[in-house]
Amino acid sequence: xxxxxxxxxxxxxxxxRWTRGRCIGRTDAGLSREGVRQARSLAIALRAASIDAVVSxxxxxxxxxxxxxxEAASVSREVDVDLREIDFGTFDGLRFSTIAREHPDVYxxxxxxxxxxxxxxxxxxxxxxxxxxxxFRRIAVTHEGQTTVVVTHIGVILAILADVLAIADxxxxxxxxxxxxxxxxxxxxxxxxRGVNLGGPLEPLRSLK
Numbered sequence: 001x002x003x004x005x006x007x008x009x010x011x012x013x014x015x016x017r018w019t020r021g022r023c024i025g026r027t028d029a030g031l032s033r034e035g036v037r038q039a040r041s042l043a044i045a046l047r048a049a050s051i052d053a054v055v056s057x058x059x060x061x062x063x064x065x066x067x068x069x070x071e072a073a074s075v076s077r078e079v080d081v082d083l084r085e086i087d088f089g090t091f092d093g094l095r096f097s098t099i100a101r102e103h104p105d106v107y108x109x110x111x112x113x114x115x116x117x118x119x120x121x122x123x124x125x126x127x128x129x130x131x132x133x134x135x136f137r138r139i140a141v142t143h144e145g146q147t148t149v150v151v152t153h154i155g156v157i158l159a160i161l162a163d164v165l166a167i168a169d170x171x172x173x174x175x176x177x178x179x180x181x182x183x184x185x186x187x188x189x190x191x192x193x194r195g196v197n198l199g200g201p202l203e204p205l206r207s208l209k
Contacts, residue, residue, distance in 0.1 A: 003145055004145070004147075004186050004188055005143065005144050005145055005146065005186065005187040005188045006049075006146070006147040006148070006184070006185070006186050006187070007136070007139065007140060007143075007148050007150055007185045007186075008046065008049060008051075008147065008148065008149045008150065008182050008183075008184055008185075009150050009152065009157045009160060009161075009177075009182060009183040009184075009185065010042065010046075010065065010069070010149055010150065010151045010152070010180070010181075010182045011152070011153065011154055011157060011177045011178065011179055011180065011181055011182075012031075012035075012057070012059070012061045012062040012064075012065040012151060012152070012153060012179065012180070013031050013034075013035035013036070013038035013039040013042065013061070013064070013065045013179050013180040014031060014032045014034050014035035014038055014179040014180070015029045015030070015031060015032060015035060015061045016029045016030050016031060016032050016035075016061075017032050021095050021096055021097070022093060022094065022095050022096070023088050023091045023092060023093065023095075023096060023099060024085070024092070024093065025085045025086050025087050025088040025092045025122070026059075026084065026085065026087045026088070026092050027092050028059060028060045028061075029059075029060060029061050030060050030064055031061055031064050035061070035064075035065075035179065036064075038065075038179060038180035039064060039065045039067075039068050039069075039180060040068050041180070042065070042068075042069065042180045042182075042199065043068035043069045043071070043072040043073075044072065045199060046069055046073070046149060047072055047073070049147055049149075050147055051069070051073035051075060051147050051148070051149055052073075052075065052143065052147050052148060053075055053078065053143050053146055053147075053148040053149070054066050054069050054070040054073065054075055054076075054077045054078065054148070054149045054151065055077075055079070055080050055083070055139055055143075055148060055150050055151070056077055056078070056079055056080070056083065056150075056151040056152070057080070057081075057083035057084045057085070057151060057152045057153060057156070058079050058080075058081055058083075058084055059084055059085065059153070062083070062151045062152060062153065063077070063079075063151075065151050065180065066149070066151040069151065073149075080138075080139065082131040082132065082134060082135035082138075083132070083135050083150065083151075083152040083153070083156055084152075084153070084156075085152075085153035085154075085155055085156065086119075086122070086123050086127075086128040086153075086155045087119070087122040087123040087127075088119045088122045088123075089119040089120045089121035089122020089123070090120045090121050090122070091103070091119055091120070091122065092122065106118070106119075106120075113170065114172075114173050115169040115170060115172060115173075116169075125159075125169065128155055128156065128159055129159040129162070129163070129169075132155075132156040132159035132160050132163075133159065133160065133163045135156070136160045136163070136187075140187040140191075149182075154177055157177050157183060158173065158175075158177070160185070161175075161183060161185075161193060161196065164185060164191045165193060175196060175197070176197065177196065178197060178199075181197045181199045182195075182197075182198050182199050183195060183196045183197065183198065184198065
């Protein structure tokens with residue numbers, strides 16, 4: 001066990017094919033065939049990190065990504081509901097083309113300024129940001145002195161990184177994190193981001209050691 005409090009923020013693997021072109025927040029979906037492969041590969045890559053705990057979003061796509069990681073590390077899997085993706089309200093599960101056609105004003109604002117969009121009967125960026133930050137701090141305290149893999153969604157990861165790096169809301173979407181990629185944050189004292197969007201077949205996770 002490392003003396004550092006280290007959080008490995010992992011985006012879930014690729015979701016089921018039927019989700020492509022759709023707005024997926026609270027809508028539940030498993031993994032595609034490629035997603036299953038990605039999850040297994042990530043679990044193997046993370047063996048070098050000496051994992052002490054795995055905490056997951058309750059979404060199926062996150063749970064199915066977290067399962068092989070926990071198995072490979074021989075640790076149980078915890079669930080934190082605050083790690084779920086943003087709730088897109090009435091847009092959730094719809095095709096982007098349908099949203100653009102039926103709600104052109106909201107869609108245009110969403111594409112131009114994602115953190116200012118208001119989703120009908122859903123969450124705002126501020127809602128997501130606040131619970132993501134709270135989850136990050138809670139997990140860091142609960143798993144102090146441990147290396148913890150946090151399996152979640154891109155919105156949550158970007159909110160956490162923006163908080164740690166003091167990035168303004170309008171700059172949050174200036175970078176991205178791919179499916180089954182990870183970001184590394186040491187959370188003792190002032191948190192330190194050690195890597196963003198790590199992983200993939202061409203980039204072994206050596207920096208996680």
